[in-house]
Amino acid sequence: MSHSPTSSAVLPAVDDDSFRIGLQLVERHGEGTKPRQFEMAGLQWQLLPQVFAPTHTESTALFTEWLPFPVGGTFLEVGCGAGVTAVMAALRGCSRVTAVDINPTAVQNTALNAARHGVADRMQVLCSDLYGAVAAGEKFDLVFWNSNVIFAPEDFVYTRQVQHAIFDRGYATHHRYLREGLGRLTSAGRMLLGFNSLGDADRLNELVAASGARITERRRAIRHAGGVPVTFQLLEVTDGSGGGKAA
Numbered sequence: 239m240s241h242s243p244t245s246s247a248v249l250p251a252v253d254d255d256s257f258r259i260g261l262q263l264v265e266r267h268g269e270g271t272k273p274r275q276f277e278m279a280g281l282q283w284q285l286l287p288q289v290f291a292p293t294h295t296e297s298t299a300l301f302t303e304w305l306p307f308p309v310g311g312t313f314l315e316v317g318c319g320a321g322v323t324a325v326m327a328a329l330r331g332c333s334r335v336t337a338v339d340i341n342p343t344a345v346q347n348t349a350l351n352a353a354r355h356g357v358a359d360r361m362q363v364l365c366s367d368l369y370g371a372v373a374a375g376e377k378f379d380l381v382f383w384n385s386n387v388i389f390a391p392e393d394f395v396y397t398r399q400v401q402h403a404i405f406d407r408g409y410a411t412h413h414r415y416l417r418e419g420l421g422r423l424t425s426a427g428r429m430l431l432g433f434n435s436l437g438d439a440d441r442l443n444e445l446v447a448a449s450g451a452r453i454t455e456r457r458r459a460i461r462h463a464g465g466v467p468v469t470f471q472l473l474e475v476t477d478g479s480g481g482g483k484a485a
């Protein structure tokens with residue numbers, strides 16, 4: 239049985255509330271085709287249809303404020319959406335920012351906002367399934383993803399681009415983010431994950447352990463999203479062996 243955004247009668251047994259809030263969030267992104275504007279971090283941004291709207295929850299603003307952008311260093315943002323975090327990284331002094339998204343409209347949106355704020359020369363914006371289109375062997379001082387935290391069952395069918403911003407089928411993308419990310423870090427590089435309490439923390443912890451990694455909370459804040467209190471967490475992923483970074 240497939241779980242489509244319009245068949246809210248069919249919900250997974252795992253966590254009906256989170257799944258239902260995810261469906262509502264997808265619906266709030268609407269079917270409109272007109273670009274919109276919003277303000278964040280004191281700047282104006284363009285938002286294209288079917289791109290994660292940083293205005294529906296506080297995740298984008300919180301993580302952008304909390305991230306330790308490496309001044310003079312390199313930053314890889316996985317899942318850049320409208321581009322707020324990636325563009326702010328460039329504005330706050332990263333020498334090179336790579337921003338990737340699986341949603342081609344998000345890639346276009348980030349490129350538009352990079353040009354608007356005069357940092358396109360420092361940014362590479364790619365359509366990529368996680369690290370897939372990032373040059374082999376390229377490493378970064380900071381890797382970050384504000385992830386699609388809501389677990390979707392294996393038979394979930396993505397029918398709209400924006401669903402990739404909300405739902406991770408089988409947590410397969412979280413698994414790959416964890417498994418492959420440490421190998422993308424420079425010697426002093428850091429890997430962070432923006433997570434929240436609508437996500438499946440038990441499953442995340444299992445994947446962290448299976449990846450030979452360890453996870454540590456760096457920041458947290460409680461805000462409302464979808465009418466319920468949600469705890470937003472900035473988590474750091476490190477090599478669980480206590481030694482060097484995972485290959």
Ligand SMILES: C[S@@+](CC[C@H](N)C(=O)[O-])C[C@H]1O[C@@H](n2cnc3c(N)ncnc32)[C@H](O)[C@@H]1O
Binds near residue numbers: 298318344
């Ligand atoms: C919660 S949204 C965050 C968007 C943006 N970073 C922000 O904070 O406003 C998650 C983003 O991850 C992207 N994404 C999901 N799966 C992905 C994958 N396999 N590879 C790259 N990006 C992915 C989604 O398309 C979406 O833009």
